[in-house]
Amino acid sequence: MRFLVDTGPILFSLRRHRTAATLIVLQIALTCAIVCNAIFLIRERLVRMDRPSGLVEDELLRVRLAGIGTTEGAQALTKRDLDALAAIPGVKSVVSVNMVPFGTSSWNSGVSTIPDDPKSPMNVATYLSGQDLVGTFGLNLIAGRNFQPEEILSFEDTAEPAVAIVSKATAERLFPNQDPLGKALYFGSKHPTRIIGVVELLARPNDWGGRDAVGCSVILPVRMAFGPASYILRVDTDRREEILAQVDAVLEQNSASRILDSKFTYTALRRDYFQQDRSMAWLMFVVSAALLVITALGVVGLASFWVQQRRRQIGIRRALGATRGDIVRYFQTENFILATIGIVLGMALAYGLNLVLMDKYEVERLPAQLLPIGALLLWSLGQVAVLGPALRAAAIPPAIATRTV
DSSP, X not given: OHHHHHHHHXXXXXXXXXXXXXXXXXXXXXXXXXHHHHHHHHHHHHHHHTOOXXXXXXXEEEEEEEESSOOSOHHHHHHHHHHHHHTSXXXXXXXXXXXXXXXXXXXXXXXXXXXXXXSOOEEEEEEEOSSOHHHHHTOOEEEEOOOOGGGOEETXXXXXXXXXXXXXXXXXXXXXXXXXTTOEEBSSSSOOEXXXXXXXXXXXXXXXXXXXXXXXXXXXXXXXOBTTBEEEXXXXXXXXXXXXXXXXXXXXXXXXXXXXXXXXXXXXXXXXXXXXXXXXXXXXXXXHHHHHHHHHHXXXXXXXXXXXXXXXXXXXXXXXXXXXXXXXXXXXXXXXXXXXXXXXXXXXXXXXXXXXXXXXXXXXXXXXXXXXHHHHHHHHHHHHHHHHHHHXXXXXXHHHHHHOO
């Protein structure tokens, strides 16, 4: 009831100060639009950074080598490397593989359920490894079996793999509501590659193929040599740094005509991959915080100005029996009305800004549930910001106010 009593005088007062009221409304609207979209983008980045790989990340090390000149017997040298690395105390298993999730390279293939499919086939990340990639990566094999030694091909072979292991996402997209085991895949030819196993999750190296293809992967039994391949070591977690320090000497004993391109824990590799997302999230946070601070200062400045301008009016109200609580409530109600108008306008601007981001940067549609969060944030901010000036107004003695010209 008190709110309704104050609304009439407040609206009359705001009409007399249209310029100042309009400016604060526009400021709140702009802040609402930007902050709502910033919160959305921050959430998107955090979800992306938290995306699972399907790997036992804490146990993995990645080593990449580059040859100097022409290296003879790459396959034989790779086998010696793998044997030597596997002999390091604390190493559980080691494989050579063409890529890893969240790495810098990506091998992709078009796959279909139809031989020589004339339409655009589904795009999958194609992992090649001649060792136990499932065990070394720590993948969860939910159906079927692993590769047998006789099924493994060399990278130099011209024959196409006869069998494959696919991720659950791949199986569901190619064979919805069906058992994928034994089904045939075609990699742009008439040669069928039979599915012998399904892993629960194996992420792609990057976002190639869009959001719907994030987990669409295939593992083929192809033995990789160093150069195009990385060595992945599964190790005891508490010995990762110790084992990394031994890698250089172990590999150099096999051949000195190579360069150790890089060696990382998988944790560090993942951190580096998502560094840009992390920086963007922090940037959005800083921009949002700065806008909220500026808006709060605007509310404080405007309320302080109005307190100064209304000293006589406040004194008269106090003399007529208004309590300090009534004065504080008056300014808070005034701010609530301005904030509400600004928030309604800001919600429309937020959707408009989101449409631009969808068109230019392919972001998702702004979830409607974020708008009430932004509104509550700005309402709360306005009430806190106006409290100081409102308390100063309530502290004005009636006698002093009524003598002010």
